[in-house]
Amino acid sequence: MSFLKQINPFESAMKQFDKAASLLNLSKSQIAMIKEPRRITEVNLPVRMSDGSIRIFKGFRVQHSIVRGPAKGGIRFHPDVTVDEVKALAFWMTYKCAVVGVPFGGGKGGVVCDPAELTPTELENLSRRYFAEMSDIFGPDQDIPAPDVNTNPQIMCWMFDTYSMHKKQFLPAVITGKPLELGGSEGRSEATAQGMVFCVEEATEQLGLDLKKCTVAIQGFGNAGSFAAKLLKDDGAQIVAISDVTGAYYNPDGLDVEAALNTCRTNKNWLLKGFENKAKCEKLTDPMKLLELNVDILIPAALENQITEENAPHVKAKIIAECANGPVTPEADDILEKNNIFIIPDILCNAGGVTVSYLEWVQNRMGYYWRKDRINEELEHIMKKAFDQVLETSLKNKVNMRIAAFLLAIDRVTRAAELRGLYA
Numbered sequence: 374m375s376f377l378k379q380i381n382p383f384e385s386a387m388k389q390f391d392k393a394a395s396l397l398n399l400s401k402s403q404i405a406m407i408k409e410p411r412r413i414t415e416v417n418l419p420v421r422m423s424d425g426s427i428r429i430f431k432g433f434r435v436q437h438s439i440v441r442g443p444a445k446g447g448i449r450f451h452p453d454v455t456v457d458e459v460k461a462l463a464f465w466m467t468y469k470c471a472v473v474g475v476p477f478g479g480g481k482g483g484v485v486c487d488p489a490e491l492t493p494t495e496l497e498n499l500s501r502r503y504f505a506e507m508s509d510i511f512g513p514d515q516d517i518p519a520p521d522v523n524t525n526p527q528i529m530c531w532m533f534d535t536y537s538m539h540k541k542q543f544l545p546a547v548i549t550g551k552p553l554e555l556g557g558s559e560g561r562s563e564a565t566a567q568g569m570v571f572c573v574e575e576a577t578e579q580l581g582l583d584l585k586k587c588t589v590a591i592q593g594f595g596n597a598g599s600f601a602a603k604l605l606k607d608d609g610a611q612i613v614a615i616s617d618v619t620g621a622y623y624n625p626d627g628l629d630v631e632a633a634l635n636t637c638r639t640n641k642n643w644l645l646k647g648f649e650n651k652a653k654c655e656k657l658t659d660p661m662k663l664l665e666l667n668v669d670i671l672i673p674a675a676l677e678n679q680i681t682e683e684n685a686p687h688v689k690a691k692i693i694a695e696c697a698n699g700p701v702t703p704e705a706d707d708i709l710e711k712n713n714i715f716i717i718p719d720i721l722c723n724a725g726g727v728t729v730s731y732l733e734w735v736q737n738r739m740g741y742y743w744r745k746d747r748i749n750e751e752l753e754h755i756m757k758k759a760f761d762q763v764l765e766t767s768l769k770n771k772v773n774m775r776i777a778a779f780l781l782a783i784d785r786v787t788r789a790a791e792l793r794g795l796y797a
């Protein structure tokens with residue numbers, strides 16, 4: 374754990390950028406315009422607690438880029454969130470939006486807090502205070518947040534309400550990931566996993582694999598991981614291992630995904646605790662060994678920095694589909710490439726979430742709402758087109774899929790920046 378903590382996500386993100394930018398032969402001024410965040414806002418948020426005391430929480434919002442459109446990216450509530458982590462996540466959002474061609478820049482927010490320790494009223498007060506303090510930088514045409522780790526549709530509603538009350542208008546397009554009752558979109562909950570599945574369908578075809586005969590291991594069983602298990606199972610793949618904070622569960626003959634979902638539904642806080650007693654499977658002594666199982670497809674869907682130079686040599690999967698942001702360190706990337714492992718990089722693989730957020734924003738602005746079939750059709754079109762463009766760039770330039778995704782995205786952001794020019 375201490376080793377993982379030492380890896381600075383922003384430094385990793387900058388290494389990825391430099392690798393791709395050097396291939397594009399960008400000038401120093403072009404790089405200066407698009408590499409570092411445009412604006413970092415830090416606030417101290419006073420919140421009245423249930424015992425009457427006032428506690429100060431630290432909050433951040435990083436707007437990495439507003440070149441291709443308003444900043445877009447979630448808000449994370451976590452005791453360990455740092456400005457460097459938020460900067461890295463905002464950076465990835467810029468290039469994620471550019472890879473799939475949705476007209477947004479990149480942003481991310483964070484509040485240093487442990488939501489599990491807060492009462493519902495304290496959580497609401499903190500969420501509203503954060504949004505009120507930042508209300509000048511947020512807006513449907515400025516910066517549009519969404520949920521991230523430990524924030525959810527209810528929190529999005531409080532934030533949207535705070536903003537609408539300040540502006541004295543009904544403005545649902547200021548935030549995405551809202552529930553259906555308040556302008557949310559059909560298909561948003563499963564969007565990230567569904568987008569990943571569209572990429573995996575393309576990747577297996579490219580590699581000559583039959584998805585119906587593929588085995589899959591998934592690290593993380595939250596929003597992205599649990600929908601990934603369900604959707605891939607529906608596609609005919611065999612899910613042999615899943616994990617969450619309670620441990621890793623493995624059956625080489627295939628797990629009962631429905632039983633896993635039912636275990637989470639009956640446990641508090643959507644956990645797999647006790648799953649080994651409810652279905653045929655073994656609980657791995659070391660949950661990190663899930664990443665080294667002999668499977669066709671490995672899906673990291675939990676945290677960053679999970680595959681490092683230490684465990685990368687032991688990874689046996691043919692495809693790694695990065696549902697999580699930054700799960701593979703740059704050093705591990707080199708090892709996996711040498712071992713011919715096909716990586717679908719995070720900025721492409723998990724872009725289904727922001728893509729359906731974009732569709733939610735479009736629907737909010739029209740005031741007209743589409744059926745789920747339409748959302749899925751749009752998502753499939755956008756994801757498969759992006760996958761094919763990244764693959765083509767990778768083959769043409771003889772680079773891996775991550776560098777190819779960055780080549781494509783950096784080129785799009787640079788061109789937009791140059792077309793806009795510099796307002797002096």
Ligand code: NAD
Binds near residue numbers: 618727
């Ligand atoms: P979540 O909070 O719903 O789920 C996280 C899961 O990871 C939980 O099951 C948790 O128990 C598990 N986990 C945490 N630490 C773990 C560990 N050490 N080992 C194994 N499991 C562990 O979060 P989510 O929304 O599913 O997001 C997961 C990842 O996907 C994050 O990196 C997030 O940034 C990324 N992502 C999510 C979305 C989205 O729309 N949900 C979109 C893009 C990227």
